[in-house]
Amino acid sequence: MEFRLIDRLQALTAQARDDVRLGIGDDAALLAVPDGQQLAVAIDTLVEGVHFPVGTAPADVGWKALAVNLSDLAAMGATPAWALLALTLPAQPADAQQARVDGLAEGFAQLARRHGVALVGGDTTRGPFVLSVAVHGFVPPGQALRREGARVGDLVFVTGTLGDAAAGLQRLAVADDPDEENRRAVLRERLNRPTPRVAAGLALRGRATACIDVSDGLLADLGHVCTASGVGAELEASTLPLSSALLGCCDKAAARDYALSGGDDYELCFTVAPARAGELQADLGRLGCGATRIGRIVAGAGVRVRGEDGAWRASGRAGWDHFPDETLPG
Numbered sequence: 001m002e003f004r005l006i007d008r009l010q011a012l013t014a015q016a017r018d019d020v021r022l023g024i025g026d027d028a029a030l031l032a033v034p035d036g037q038q039l040a041v042a043i044d045t046l047v048e049g050v051h052f053p054v055g056t057a058p059a060d061v062g063w064k065a066l067a068v069n070l071s072d073l074a075a076m077g078a079t080p081a082w083a084l085l086a087l088t089l090p091a092q093p094a095d096a097q098q099a100r101v102d103g104l105a106e107g108f109a110q111l112a113r114r115h116g117v118a119l120v121g122g123d124t125t126r127g128p129f130v131l132s133v134a135v136h137g138f139v140p141p142g143q144a145l146r147r148e149g150a151r152v153g154d155l156v157f158v159t160g161t162l163g164d165a166a167a168g169l170q171r172l173a174v175a176d177d178p179d180e181e182n183r184r185a186v187l188r189e190r191l192n193r194p195t196p197r198v199a200a201g202l203a204l205r206g207r208a209t210a211c212i213d214v215s216d217g218l219l220a221d222l223g224h225v226c227t228a229s230g231v232g233a234e235l236e237a238s239t240l241p242l243s244s245a246l247l248g249c250c251d252k253a254a255a256r257d258y259a260l261s262g263g264d265d266y267e268l269c270f271t272v273a274p275a276r277a278g279e280l281q282a283d284l285g286r287l288g289c290g291a292t293r294i295g296r297i298v299a300g301a302g303v304r305v306r307g308e309d310g311a312w313r314a315s316g317r318a319g320w321d322h323f324p325d326e327t328l329p330g
Contacts, residue, residue: 008101008102008105009085009105009108009109009119009122010023010024010119017081017082017116017118018032019031019032019033019034019081019082020082020118020120023118023119023120023121024119024120024121024122028121029082029120029121031082031120031136033138034138036140036141037138037139037140037141038138038139038140038141038144039136039137039138040073040076040078040136040137040138040139040144041134041135041136042069042072042073042076042134042135043069043132043133043134043135044065044068044069044072044132044133045130045131045132046061046064046065046068046130046131046132046133047128047129047130048061048128048129048130051064052064052192053169056192057103057107057192058099058100058101058102058103058104058107059103059104059106059107059110060107060192060193061103061104061107061131062103062104062105062106062107062108062109062110062131063107063108063110063111063192063193064107064192064193064194065085065104065108065131065133066083066108066111066112066117066133066135067111067193067194067195067196067266068133068194068196068215068266069083069133069134069135070111070115070117070135070196070198071194071196071197071213071215071266072135072213073135073137073196073198073201074196074197074198074200074201074213074268075145075201075211075212075213075268076137076139076144076145076146076201076211077139077143077144077145077201077202077204077205077211078137078138078139078144078201079137079138079139079198079202080115080116080117080135080136080137080198081116081117081118081136081137081138082117082118082119082120082135082136083112083117083118083119083120083133083134083135083136084119084120084121084122084133084134084135085108085119085121085122085123085131085132085133086122086123086124086125086131086132086133087104087122087123087124087125087130087131087132088124088125088126088127088128088129088130088131089101089124089125089126089127089129090126090127090128090129091126104131111196115196115198117135139205140205143205143206144205145201145204145205145208145210145211145270146210146211146228147210147211147212147224147225147228147229148210148225148228148229148230149209149210149229149271150209150210150225150226150229150231150233150271150297151209151229151231151271151273151297152231152297152298152299153273153274153296153297154209154210154271154272154273154274154296154297155271155272155273155274155277155293155295155296155297156222156233156235156269156270156271156293156294156295156296156297157269157270157271157272157277157280157281157291157292157293157294158214158218158241158267158268158269158270158291158292158294159197159200159267159268159284159289159290159291160195160197160241160265160267160289160290161241161242161243161246161259161265161267162214162218162240162241162242162258162259162260162262162265162267163240163242163243163246163255163256163257163258163259163260163262163265164186164187164190164191164243164245164246164258164265165187165190165191165194165262165263165264165265165266166191166258166261166262166263166264166265167187167246167249167250167255167258167262168184168187168188168189168190168191168192169191169264171184171187171188171249179248180248180249183244183245183246183248183249184245184249186243186245187245187246187249190265191264194264194265194266195266195289196266197213197266197267197268197289199287199289200268200284200287200289200291201268203280203283203284203287204268204270204280207272207276207280208270208271208272208280209270209271209272209273210225210228210229210270210271211225211268211269211270211271212224212225212268212269212270213266213267213268213269214263214265214266214267214268214269215263215264215265215266216263217260217261217262217263218235218240218259218260218261218265218269219260219261219303219305220261220263221269222235222269222303223302223303225269225271226297226301226302226303227301229271229297230301231297231298231299231300231301232297232298232299232300232301232302232303232304233295233296233297233298233302233303233304234295234296234298234303234304234305234306234312235260235294235295235303235304235305235306236294236295236305236306237256237260237305237306237307237308238307238308239292239293239294239295240256240259240260240292240294241259241290241292241294242255242256242259246258246259260305267289270291271297277293281293302314
């Protein structure tokens with residue numbers, strides 16, 4: 001089964017890349033970083049029941065495992081190139097295991113082909129259902145997007161819409177009303193098959209002053225930018241980009257809560273000088289993801305949000321934390 005999975009993935013993700021000098025088949029891949037480029041590397045682990053619900057379609061799991069990593073490359077302004085996959089599978093009857101492997105391979109490969117990513121190595125083992133993907137991409141020296149660099153007076157933007165994935169997770173059950181079920185299906189699609197904003201990340205190079213992908217929630221992730229940059233941020237709740245599917249499933253207050261703290265959106269949150277904002281916003285609109293101005297960078301620390309009543313509130317929820325009540329060593 002181990003070699004069938006790797007062979008299946010290799011066949012589905014085969015890319016004609018001159019920079020892959022030796023791919024799957026030996027103890028390590030041999031890869032060539034193009035001249036004039038730096039190597040950007042990211043890794044994420046997805047655990048069943050933590051990062052995706054039990055029962056999620058294997059093709060969706062395969063897609064998401066790669067998508068969340070490509071989102072990290074997008075947030076750095078890097079062009080994707082290669083991926084490694086380590087997969088742990090629980091014991092199952094042969095037919096069920098075969099179906100899971102084929103589904104994982106197909107979902108992973110669909111997104112890999114879209115972004116020209118070659119799978120150059122992998123490993124499988126027995127245990128709880130866990131996937132770890134490492135991705136590699138290229139960025140010219142000095143052009144990588146960073147969390148630090150936001151300056152007082154910069155504007156805060158976010159691509160796409162926020163809150164859909166978190167709401168999709170809360171609304172997994174099928175609704176009785178067909179219209180309601182259609183809206184829920186849109187939200188579940190955003191949860192299961194996020195769109196890594198690779199093209200947007202490339203457009204932000206040399207223009208955004210700071211950038212991060214929204215994985216743990218807008219408040220938490222923008223807070224990381226503020227900490228790294230030594231600034232604060234002020235957001236306007238009324239400007240948060242909310243999808244019609246989200247607004248059709250809950251009231252506006254709940255929708256904004258999902259947008260601020262839900263996480264799993266994998267949109268890009270970035271800061272930009274006011275003089276460059278209009279041009280950049282227009283360019284992202286032409287790319288199809290758009291960008292919405294949601295606030296500004298100010299002196300101070302942390303993130304606060306102004307509601308429609310005009311009152312400012314410090315962010316009360318920090319977003320997702322795997323170890324909220326534990327002190328980790330180190």
